[in-house]
Structures are given as structure tokens and as C-alpha cells.
Amino acid sequence: MDENMGNGSRNDGSSEESTLRLEPCLEHKADNYEDLEEELEFNPLLYSSLERYLPANLLNSSRLVKAQYMNEILLGYSPPSERNHTHKHREYRQKITSNYQAISESTKESFKNIMSEPSPGVLTFEMLQPRFCEMMLEEVENFEKWIRETKFRIMRPNSMNKYGAVLDDFGLQTMLQKFMEDFIRPISKVLFTEVGGSTLDSHHGFVVEYGTDRDVDLGFHVDDAEVTLNVCLGKQFDGGELFFRGVRCEKHVNTKTQPEEIFDYSHVAGHAILHCGRHRHGARATTSGRRTNLLLWCRSSIFREMRKYQTDFSSWCAECKREKEERIRKNVLFLKSQNGKKYSSEQERVYRFKVFEENYAYITEHNSKENSSYTLGLNAYSDLTHHEFRNSFLGLSSSANDFIRLKGRGSGSSATGVLSDVDAPSSLDWREKGAVTNVKNQGSCGACWSFSATGAMEGINKITTGSLVSLSEQELIDCDRSYNEGCGGGLMDYAFEFVIKNGVTMTQSWKLAPPTPLWKKTLASSILIWLMTHPNHLLAPILLQRHVVTIDGYTDIPQNDEDKLLKAVATQPVSVGICGSARAFQSYSKGIFTGPCSTELDHAVLIVGYGSKNGVDYWIIKNSWGTSWGINGYIHMQRNSGNQEGICGINKLASYPTKTSPNPPTPPAPGPSKCSMFTSCGQGETCCCGLKFLGICLSWKCCGLDSAVCCKDGRHCCPQDYPICDTSRNLCLKRMNNATIVQQPQKEAFTGKFGGLIYPF
């Protein structure tokens, strides 16, 4: 070394190349460089020894200038391998410095500079130098050798691994604790806050050994740690990849993995992986060689204590989070489907929500079936158990199943002979022909029978008289008491019987115009005006004239004769009994309903048409459960199902009303009728409104006909038998059986017996 130095050196100090003098300056007292150890490339003692050989002009320079000069010389003379080592050492020191920098900044961004996140919540970084890994491995081997020789019994590294050792037994307890506090905790404080990262206060450090003669793989598990550091020490191995499958709390540890949670990681010697202890993971088989990993399970006693009192871990458990989001979503759906329904107490609301959730699960499960021809959905009944629903919303008399029908008791006739010459088109919808009123809602009253019956009578009345009027189910519920039992159940044939004898009243309805700001401002005065101009409404029960629809008879379609049923429907809407208590029925939303359902009849509906879709035939059925149910209140049910009794027994109890004669005229009011507080019309006249504003009649007129129909133009009226106003042609019209409009040929203003020219007032 001396020789080399001497060869290449000049001592005039003029060259750019650094040189040393041949003889040391013995009287010079060399500086001490030990405190600069961090910054120096070589041992500080080397600098102190070399200093006396510095050119004279440098002897009294600062330590840093002298050190830099000596450094260049030392670098020039150090063998290439050492230089490489020195270079690497410098690089390493730079890295360490940047690590410390990141830790002192402690932000997500600063940590991103020193580590990468290949999958959410899994961080990787280079951690140990190969030399350190080698030393550690040697140490482990030594330890194991000692164990073998002394037959000393040591603890297993953890409950799953058999091979390896607990590092505290090596005397590394203090070093690892410090490492956790100074390095892992600052990182975890920022990146694993939700799992107690900022309060890590103890650790369990161990090495595990894998290989064909050691532990081969490691099952799917979570660690007994809040944050786990896993560093690979060995490099000669194949396999041993880690697989991650999402973070879970205790309760959800076995729940399904979402596709985005799947992450596989291959170990690299010296590289570390940092993850939350509850991030589910395992290790694949190490298929050759030896893999040794160092693990540091970092724990937080505070976090563990707090966890005992918590039930919601949605801030870190992916399944808790998913459940919470699902709950919020369901709550929104619940509110929407129940349309702001109020419950009597919070307890009741909670219970109803639970029922809703069960129904929702049932609906979702059904809809996930690929081969179902129909879809279920949420509706106003989604907060009811199926049991509650069955008990409240059906209402076909239980006698329906015994077929105690009115045939043979008088008016009912069997369709055995009739309908044979009907040529049914391939599809038909009585709604398109204006023969079906809006969908009604029976509420929680078991009177489906009356809705089915009125629907059939509304249809035939429209077909026969040309006018579609809504008929009063309430009247049947209240008055048809011979056999039927109101909300307690009934049969359509009994209702037809009742109407043959008594007729049925049209549903009279009037509505205030919807409130507007103007209405709100003048609500009080408006109500006063309304009451003054509509005294009849106040006295409605007394003064109302009864507009009645009658039928002449009804026909029972032979049981299980689907062909006859089709022909009947081709002629008019038909009342049928079905089994409406199948669970899927409660939540039916769209598509062709194919069951499952029994054929025990418990509900009554109205067939208003039929069709086919993708080769499947169906009935179009009007129900009485409001428009939130089914296809705006309707259901398509399979037709030609192959079952003789029809889908849900639909072929078993079908009947329809017959009508040929006009409806009776409304009996004249006993005296002059009062239109408003200030206007009245004479006997045999009808009050018609001449001028309406916001639903209020401002000017009443008298139509010179008894029980007339007032035309919308406010200037004409038509007789009850010819109720269709054609103001453009000045005619009153009516529809006949074949649904074409006919007009009586009179030229003069009509007499009240026939249709003809429109009647002015």
C-alpha cells in the first residue's frame, strides 16, 4: 500500500490528482474523525493515520476538506470489489436516509416513495441487505444446531407452523420492539389507522421455514396481529407464493371473496410485505429448496380492548362495509316501496324492515334464477310476511273449492251450449277496447270477489251500453249479504245474483282540484264557496240519485274447459278464481307467471285478455291490489299450461255476467233538485254545470232531461241510455253488443226514450 502510494504520488500539490507525501510530518497532530463516521466512506481511524502524509498546505485545513482529499486517495487505491461494496454501501445509506425522511414526514405520499402497494392494503418494499439475510440464516441454523445437540425444547413459531423459531429466544426482543416502534408504527399510524396501527405496543417475532422436508405450505388464515411484517430471508426456493383474499372481522372471516380482493404475491429475498393481520392469506407450497421468512406480528392492546365493545367494523372489514352499504340501499328501497308509510312505533318499523329484508332476499334469489319466466319485485306488500298477506288480501270464499255454485238455483246458466260458434282471435286486450276501468285496491279487506264481479260487469256494461262506468264494490260488500260475507270472503256468482235482483250503483266520485298555492292561500274561503256551490255533496247520502247498472244473468264456464274460457274471454272480461297465495304471487312484478302455485282457489281476479310471447301463451289478468303490484296492477299468467285445472286453478271457477237490456233510468228526484245553495232545477230536469273553474261549478244550468248525462262542453246533455256526447256532430250515441257506435235516426230533439240529436241547455 505504501509502495503504491509512493509510486503514483507527487507532493507539490499542484496537480489535480490528489497525492500524499512520502514522509509523514511527525510533528503534526492528527485530527480525530470518529464523530464523522456516518459521513465517511472508510474507517475514521484510517483518516487519522493518513493525515500526517497530507501535503503541507492541507495540514491545517478543516477536517472536511482533509477528509475529502484523503477519501479520493483511498478510493483510488481500494480494490474494485471493495469500491463496489463502498458504492453499494453509499447507495444503501441513501436509501436509509430516504426511509428516515419518509418516516419523519409521515404522510401517505412520503410512504409511497419508499414502498409500493400492489393491491389495496398490501405494501411491499426492499428491507434487508443480502449480507444481513445470510447472517440471519446462519444464526437460525446455529440455533437449530444447538437445539438438536442440547435436545432443548423450544416454542413453535406459531400455532400453524412447526418449523422455525421465536426470535425472542435469540435475544432479539429489544431490537424488534424498537424496530416496531421506530419503523412499523409510524408507517402503520398512517396506512393502517383503522386497525390500531397508531397504537401498536407489542410484537411477536419469529422465523418460519418451508421446504419439502419442513412446513410445505400454510393454510388460509388471519394473523394474531394488527399489522404483520413478513420478510423473506432465503433465496433458493420455488413456489411459496402468498395469496391474499380481503380483510375480515371475526364474524365474517369465512365470507365470500370478492373478485377485486384476489391478490397473489411471490416472495423475493430481502423484500418485505406489510399487511393488516386480518387480511386473510395463506402460503402456497414451497416445491423445492428452502424458504425462510422472518415475521413480526405487531399488536395493539388498546385496539383489542376497544374491539370487544364494537359490532360494526365497516371501517376495515370489507364484509361489514358491504353489509352496511347494503343496509343503506335496502333502507332506501324500503322507504320507496312503502311510499313513506308511517308505522305506529320504532319497534314496529324495525320489525317491518326485517320482514322487508326477508322478502327482498327471497325476491333477489328468485330473480337470480336463469330459467324463470317471470320476475319478482318490491311493492307495497313487501313489508308483510307471506302469512299476513295471505290472511288479508285474498278473499275468495272457501266454498269455492267445493264448487257450490248457483247453477240450478235459478239464474246461473252453464256455458255448455253457448260460445261454441265464437271465433277467438290469437290475442285480445279488452283494455284497448275501453272495457276495463282503472286498477282498484281492495286494501286489507278480503273482498276480491266483489272486485272481480264488478270488473266483469263493468266490461259487459261497456260492451252493451257503450259506457264504461266504475261500479261500487263497496255496495256489494255492504249489501250482498245473503251468501257473501263482505271482507270475510265471497263468490262472484253470488254477487251476480245480487245484481240481477238489485242492480249495482256506479261508483260516484268527485274530487277537489289538487291544492295549488292559490288554493292554499284561500283555502278557507274556497272550502266555503265549495260548500255553498255543492250542497248536494254535503247531503250526498240523502240526495244522491242512484245511477244503477243491471245484468240479466250470468254464465258458468264448465270446470277445466280452457277452450271455452278462451272463447268467453274473446266475448267479454271473465271472472275467475285462482290460488293467489303462492309466495311468489305476493311479489310478482313482470313476465309470465308459471307458478309454483296450488290449484286450491282462494282469490278472485278478472281475465281481460290474452296473448303469447316467445311461444308461451298467457292470460292478461286484472288484480285488485293497486298499481304498485305486478305490471301496473296486472299479471300475465300462463295459458295452455298443460294442467287441466289451469295455472293456479284458473280453469276451475270461471263465470261471466250476461246483459242485453239497457240499464234502468234513474228514478226522478221527488221534487225540484238543488244544484247549489242558490240554484235548483225542476222535476224531471238534471243539474249540469255551465262554467267550471278549478273544479268548482260557478254557474249551474238545468238540462231538460231526467237523470241526464252532462256533456263536458257545459252546454249540452244526453239521455242516460245514450250517454256518449258527440258535440262535434251534435249527437248522443251508445254502443251495442258488437261494440260499434249506433245512433238513432230521429231528426228532432229527442224525447228521452231514444238517442239522437244532442240536447242543448
Ligand SMILES: O=C(O)CCC(=O)C(=O)O
Ligand atoms: O409463509 C409466509 O410467508 C406467510 C407466513 C404467515 O402468514 C404467518 O406466519 O402468519
Ligand SMILES: [Fe+2]
Ligand atoms: Fe400469516
